[in-house]
Amino acid sequence: xxxxxxxxxxxxxxxxxxxxxxxxxxxxxxxxxxxxxxxxxxxxxxxxxxxxxxxxxxxxxxxxxxxxxxxxxxxxxxxxxxxxxxxxxxxxxxxxxxxxxxxxxxxxxxxxxxxxxxxxxxxxxxxxxxxxxxxxxxxxxxxxxxxxxxxxxxxxxxxxxxxxxxxxxxxxxxxxxxxxxxxxxxxxxxxxxxxxxxxxxxxxxxxxxxxxxxxxxxxxxxxxxxxxxxxxxxxxxxxxxxxxxxxxxxxxxxxxxxxxxxxxxxxxxxxxxxxxxxxxxxxxxxxxxxxxxxxxxxxxxxxxxxxxxxxxxxxxxxxxxxxxx
Amino acid sequence: xxxxxxxxxxxxxxxxxxxxxxxxxxxxxxxxxxxxxxxxxxxxxxxxxxxxxxxxxxxxxxxxxxxxxxxxxxxxxxxxxxxxxxxxxxxxxxxxxxxxxxxxxxxxxxxxxxxxxxxxxxxxxxxxxxxxxxxxxxxxxxxxxxxxxxxxxxxxxxxxxxxxxxxxxxxxxxxxxxxxxxxxxxxxxxxxxxxxxxxxxxxxxxxxxxxxxxxxxxxxxxxxxxxxxxxxxxxxxxxxxxxxxxxxxxxxxxxxxxxxxxxxxxxxxxxxxx
Numbered sequence: 001x002x003x004x005x006x007x008x009x010x011x012x013x014x015x016x017x018x019x020x021x022x023x024x025x026x027x028x029x030x031x032x033x034x035x036x037x038x039x040x041x042x043x044x045x046x047x048x049x050x051x052x053x054x055x056x057x058x059x060x061x062x063x064x065x066x067x068x069x070x071x072x073x074x075x076x077x078x079x080x081x082x083x084x085x086x087x088x089x090x091x092x093x094x095x096x097x098x099x100x101x102x103x104x105x106x107x108x109x110x111x112x113x114x115x116x117x118x119x120x121x122x123x124x125x126x127x128x129x130x131x132x133x134x135x136x137x138x139x140x141x142x143x144x145x146x147x148x149x150x151x152x153x154x155x156x157x158x159x160x161x162x163x164x165x166x167x168x169x170x171x172x173x174x175x176x177x178x179x180x181x182x183x184x185x186x187x188x189x190x191x192x193x194x195x196x197x198x199x200x201x202x203x204x205x206x207x208x209x210x211x212x213x214x215x216x217x218x219x220x221x222x223x224x225x226x227x228x229x230x231x232x233x234x235x236x237x238x239x240x241x242x243x244x245x246x247x248x249x250x251x252x253x254x255x256x257x258x259x260x261x262x263x264x265x266x267x268x269x270x271x272x273x274x275x276x277x278x279x280x281x282x283x284x285x286x287x288x289x290x291x292x293x294x295x296x297x298x299x300x301x302x303x304x305x306x307x308x309x310x311x312x313x314x315x316x317x318x319x320x321x322x323x324x325x
Numbered sequence: 326x327x328x329x330x331x332x333x334x335x336x337x338x339x340x341x342x343x344x345x346x347x348x349x350x351x352x353x354x355x356x357x358x359x360x361x362x363x364x365x366x367x368x369x370x371x372x373x374x375x376x377x378x379x380x381x382x383x384x385x386x387x388x389x390x391x392x393x394x395x396x397x398x399x400x401x402x403x404x405x406x407x408x409x410x411x412x413x414x415x416x417x418x419x420x421x422x423x424x425x426x427x428x429x430x431x432x433x434x435x436x437x438x439x440x441x442x443x444x445x446x447x448x449x450x451x452x453x454x455x456x457x458x459x460x461x462x463x464x465x466x467x468x469x470x471x472x473x474x475x476x477x478x479x480x481x482x483x484x485x486x487x488x489x490x491x492x493x494x495x496x497x498x499x500x501x502x503x504x505x506x507x508x509x510x511x512x513x514x515x516x517x518x519x520x521x522x523x524x525x526x527x528x529x530x531x532x533x534x535x536x537x538x539x540x541x542x543x544x545x546x547x548x549x550x551x552x553x554x555x556x557x558x559x560x561x562x563x564x565x566x567x568x569x570x571x572x573x574x575x576x577x578x579x580x581x582x583x584x585x586x587x588x589x590x591x592x593x594x595x596x597x598x599x
Contacts (some may be wrong), residue, residue, distance in 0.1 A: 012598075021500040051434045054599035074438055077342075081434040089355060091362040096355075103351045106339035106437045115337040132362075148431070153337035158434075 002065050004029045004156050004187045004296070005050060010059035012045050012211075019045040020056070021211035023268035027189060030177070034184055034202035035191040038295075038304060042211035043191035047160045050189070051081045053232055064155055080149030083160045088144050092136035097133060097144060098151050112151070119147040123177055139170025143177060150290030157181065163197060175200060195296035209304045222299045229262040229303070230298055231272045234288040235259050244284045248275060253301065259287070262298070277316070345441040352432075352445025356419075360453055366419075370412045371451065374461045377411075378404055381527060382468050389528055392565055394558070398465035398472070401465035402554040403526035405458045407546060409490050410521055412457045413497040414514025416450035420501025421510035429502075429596060441594050447498050451490035472557045482556040485577065489549050495588035502595035525550045528566075542567075545580035552577045552584055 005027040010021040020042045027033045035043045048054040048067060050063050050074040061068045064078035088097045095116055098179060102112035120129040123143040142162065149157060162178070163171040178201060182188060192198055198205050199219050206216040235244055238259055245252045245261055252263045265271040272291045279286060294302075342353070354461070360366050381404065386396040423429060432442050462470075474482070504510035521527070524535055524546040530538050541547055555563045555570035561568050 048430075048599065051430075053430055053433055076434060078438040079434060081431055083427045083430060088429040089359055089428075091359045092355065098359065100351050100355050101435070102337075102339075103347055104343050104432070104437050106342040106436065108341065111340065115339075118337060151337055152435075196512075208598055225347075 001029045003027055003062075004034055004064055005033075005058075005189060005203070006062045007046070007049075008060045010049065011057045012042075012049065013057045018211050020049070020059075022059070023208070023212055025206055025213055025216070027187075027206075028057075029187055030185075031203040032188040032190070032201055033204045033206060035189065035200035035208055035237055036195065036198050037191075037204050037208035037214075039193070041208045043208055045211075046208070047081075047158050047189070047191055050075075050156075051079060051158055052076055053162040063065060072245055078155045079158055080152060080154030080156070081158045081160075082146045082149040082162060088133050088141060088148060090140060091132060093130050093132055094136070094144050094147075095129040099201065101148045102151040105150070110138045115151045116151075119150050122150070122180070124173070124250055126146070137170070139166055139173055142166060142170065142174055146174065146177065150186075156187045156189060161189065161193065163194065165200070171197075195300060201295055207300065207303055214303045215299075219296060222292050222296065222300065225299070228266050228294065229268065230292055230294050231265050231275055232288070232290045233261045233263070233286060234293060235261070235279075236285040236287045241286045243282065247278055247282050247284070264294075264298070264302075265291075269274055341439050344392065345438045346524035348437040348441035349445040349448070352442050353449045356446055356449035357452070360449070366415065367456070370415055370457045371460050373411065374408050374457050375464050377408075378461055378464060379468065385527075391529060394561055395468045395469070397465075397531075398558060399554070399562070400481060401462070401470040401528065402557050403524075403550045405462050405465070405486070406550045406553050407517075407524065407526035408458055408461055409454045409486075409493050410517035410546070412454040413488045413490075414511070414517055416446075416453065417497040417501035417504065417510040417514050417580070418507050419450075420446065420498050421507045424502060425506060426469060431476060433597070439593060439596055440589075443498060443596060444472070447491065447494040449496040450497060454490040454494060455487055458481050458490070459511065473559060474557045478556045478559075482553055485549075485556075485574075488581055492584040492588075495585055495592060499588050499592045499595060503590060509599075520544065520546055525554075545577070545584060548573050548576040557580050 003026045005025065007023055008027045010020050010025075011018070020196070023042065023046065035046065037043050044067075045054060049056050049061055049068065052068050052075050055069065066074040066078070068075050077181040088094075098116035099112050100118055102115045103109070107115055117126075120126045123146065125140060125144060125147065128136060128140060137145065146159070146162065159178075163174055166174065175197070178188065182201075188201070190201065195213075199307075203218065204216060205219055205222060207214045207222070213226065217225070233244070233248070234258045235241055238256070239257060241254055241256060241261070245254050248261060248263050252261050254261050263275060265275075267274070269291060270291065276286065276289050303317065328539070378401075381400055382397055386400065389396055391399040433439070474522060500513045501510050504513050523533075523541045524530070525541065526546060530541040530547065533541055551566065551573040552570070555566065555573060
C-alpha cells in the first residue's frame with residue numbers, strides 16, 4: 001500500500017532558524033505513527049506542513065499520495081487536524097460545533113447532522129451534545145475537538161500533542177477513544193512529549209531532534225537498539241548523589257528530584273551487585289537497587305542526549321484558549 | 326492495532342464539497358450565534374456608543390458651533406458613521422482570539438475556500454457594526470436629532486451604511502489576524518481615535534490647521550460622513566460643503582472599493598502565513 005505520509009529532504013526555514021533540516025520520513029498506511037521529540041525538535045512544523053498550514057522551504061512531502069505543494073486541496077480532503085488547543089466555540093453546543101465543521105467538510109445539511117450525532121456517540125458525548133461547550137470539562141472539550149476532525153472521516157488524523165495539559169483521567173479517556181478509532185481503520189499521526197503515550201498508542205515511533213529523523217521503529221525495536229539493560233539505584237541521602245555518581249562511572253545519569261542514578265550495563269545481575277557493593281564500600285547507603293530493561297526514556301536519552309522534557313502533569317485548565325472568545 | 330487487510334470504514338465520508346456560499350454562511354452563522362449568545366458583546370458595544378454620543382451631545386456639544394445647524398443635527402450622522410470604527414475594533418479582538426485558539430488552523434486544514442471563510446467573518450462583524458449604528462441612531466433621535474429626509478434618501482443612507490460597515494470590517498479582520506494577540510488587537514483598534522477625530526465626524530474640517538485639514542478632507546471617513554450627513558440633512562448642510570453631495574457619494578464608493586481591494590489580499594496573506 002502507498003505510504004500515507006512520505007517526506008524527503010524536507011527543510012523549513014523561519015528566518016535564520018531551521019525548524020526542519022532535511023527530514024526523511026515514511027509513514028506506512030494502516031499504522032499509528034508517533035513523532036517523539038523534545039520541544040523545538042520540529043514535530044509541530046512537520047505536522048503543520050502535512051496539514052498544508054506551512055509551506056516547506058525545500059524537499060518533497062506527499063500525503064495520501066498528493067504533493068502538499070501542488071495539490072493542497074486533495075491533501076485537505078484526506079486529513080483531519082486536531083491540535084493542543086481546543087478549536088471549538090464555547091458559546092455553541094457540541095452538536096452545533098460539529099455540524100459547522102461537517103458542513104465545511106462537504107456534508108449536506110442532513111448528512112452533517114447524522115455524521116455529528118455519530119461522532120458524538122463515538123466520543124461518548126451524546127448526553128452533552130446539546131449543552132453549551134462552555135459547560136464542558138477540559139477533557140470533554142478535547143474529545144469534542146478530536147470529534148470535529150472526524151466528522152469528515154479523514155484517512156489520516158493529525159494530532160498535535162493531543163493530551164498535553166490533560167489530567168490523567170481525561171488523558172486515559174482520550175487514549176481509549178483514539179484506540180477505537182484506530183480499530184476502525186483511521187491512520188493516525190500524532191506528536192507527543194510523553195513516552196508513555198507513544199508506547200501505548202503507536203505502532204511506529206519516529207524520534208525527531210533538531211529537525212531531523214534520529215531513529216524510527218517499533219517501541220521494542222527502539223528499546224533493543226538502546227541495547228543495554230539499566231541499573232537503577234536510589235540513594236538515601238541527597239548529599240551522597242555526586243559521590244555515588246563519581247564512583248559509578250561517566251555513563252551514570254543523575255536525577256536529583258528522585259535521588260536516583262541510572263547506569264547502562266552489559267553484565268546483568270552480576271554487574272548490578274558489583275555496583276551496589278562498590279557503593280557500599282564507599283559508605284553510600286542505598287534505598288533501592290534494581291535491574292531493568294531500558295524504557296523509551298532511556299532510548300530517548302541515548303539518542304538525543306537529553307531527557308524527554310515534559311512529564312505528564314495534571315493541568316486541567318490549560319489549552320482552553322477558546323474560552324476567551 | 327495494525328489494520329492491514331480490513332478496508333477503512335468511513336461512515337462519515339462526505340459526498341460533496343462545501344460551496345463558497347455554504348462556507349460563508351456556516352462561518353457567519355457560527356459567529357452570529359456566538360454574538361447572540363454573549364449579550365455582553367452587543368451590550369458593551371451599544372453602551373460604549375451611546376455613552377460617547379451623550380457626552381458629545383451634552384458635554385462638548387455646547388462649546389462647538391457649527392454654521393447653520395444645531396450641533397446635535399451635525400453630530401448624529403457623523404457619530405453613526407465613525408461609530409462603525411469603534412464597534413469594528415471588537416471584531417479585530419475576536420479574530421485575534423480565534424486565531425490564538427487555533428480556529429483558523431483548523432479551518433485552513435479543511436477543503437474550503439479561504440475567501441469564503443474570511444468573508445463569513447467580515448459579514449457578521451459588519452452586521453454587528455450596523456446594528457450598533459441603528460441603535461445609536463435611535464438614541465440620537467431621542468436626544469434631539471431631527472431630519473427632513475424622505476424615504477428615498479433614508480434607503481440610500483441605510484444601504485450605504487451597510488456598505489461602509491463591510492468595507493471597514495475587512496480592515497479589522499486584517500488587524501485581528503496580524504496583531505498576534507487579543508491585547509495587541511485591542512491596542513491597534515485605538516487607530517479608530519485619530520481616524521474619527523481627524524475627519525468631519527465631530528467638527529467641521531475647516532476649523533483644523535493646514536496639514537490636518539488636508540488629511541481630514543481626503544480620508545475615507547470624511548467622504549462617508551459627508552455623504553450620510555448630506556443625505557439626511559439636505560440643503561441645510563450641503564450648502565456648506567465645498568463640493569456637491571454627489572462628489573462625496575462617489576468618493577465614498579471609491580474609498581469603499583479601495584479599502585476592500587487593499588484589505589482583501591492583505592487578509593488572505595495574513596490568513597495563509599505559516
